[in-house]
Amino acid sequence: MILPVVKLGTLALRTACKPIANRLKTEAGKHPRFRQFIMNIAQTNHRFTTQMQRRIYGHATNVEIRPLNEEKAVQAAADLIGELFVFSVAGAAIIFEVQRSAKSEARKEELRKQELQAMKQKDEELEREVEVLKSKLEELEQLTKGKGLGGIFNFRHGHDNPNAQAKAT
Numbered sequence: 319m320i321l322p323v324v325k326l327g328t329l330a331l332r333t334a335c336k337p338i339a340n341r342l343k344t345e346a347g348k349h350p351r352f353r354q355f356i357m358n359i360a361q362t363n364h365r366f367t368t369q370m371q372r373r374i375y376g377h378a379t380n381v382e383i384r385p386l387n388e389e390k391a392v393q394a395a396a397d398l399i400g401e402l403f404v405f406s407v408a409g410a411a412i413i414f415e416v417q418r419s420a421k422s423e424a425r426k427e428e429l430r431k432q433e434l435q436a437m438k439q440k441d442e443e444l445e446r447e448v449e450v451l452k453s454k455l456e457e458l459e460q461l462t463k464g465k466g467l468g469g470i471f472n473f474r475h476g477h478d479n480p481n482a483q484a485k486a487t
Contacts, residue, residue, distance in 0.1 A: 328411045335407040339400035346396040356395035361385050363398065 346356055368383045386394065 328415065331411060332404075332408060335404055339403045342403055343396035343400045346399055347392045353392060356399065357388065357391045359398070360391035360395035364391070364394065 347353055364386050365383050369379055372379050372381075385391070
């Protein structure tokens with residue numbers, strides 16, 4: 319019952335984070351301080367990615383990299399913030415799911431250990447019972463040695479009992 323609710327909640331969270339990310343993108347460019355901050359992030363990201371691309375393609379890396387214009391920088395940073403938000407929410411959902419699954423597996427493992435312990439205990443009890451039965455069987459065998467069937471069942475013959483003879487006459 320709880321599993322479908324958790325899965326549904328995770329899916330709803332992922333779906334809801336995309337409009338929130340879009341809202342972050344639009345609001346990011348409107349506030350002056352935040353706008354300057356994200357422009358700096360965008361310019362740094364632009365320089366880094368351009369240098370990496372130049373190294374990968376074997377071009378000169380000592381060439382000056384032209385900065386992005388203000389609108390492109392704001393748009394690039396807003397996109398980056400939106401994607402980071404979506405990625406963070408998805409990552410948090412995955413971490414939550416993994417932890418929940420690990421707890422479930424730990425509970426199952428504990429139940430398996432308890433069942434195994436109960437089976438071992440039952441096995442030990444049965445072993446003790448078998449040993450008791452073996453000892454009783456040995457006692458019976460010792461008692462019956464040399465007596466035959468008559469000694470086992472304590473049959474009394476008519477000539478052994480004087481009262482039986484008196485009643486017969």
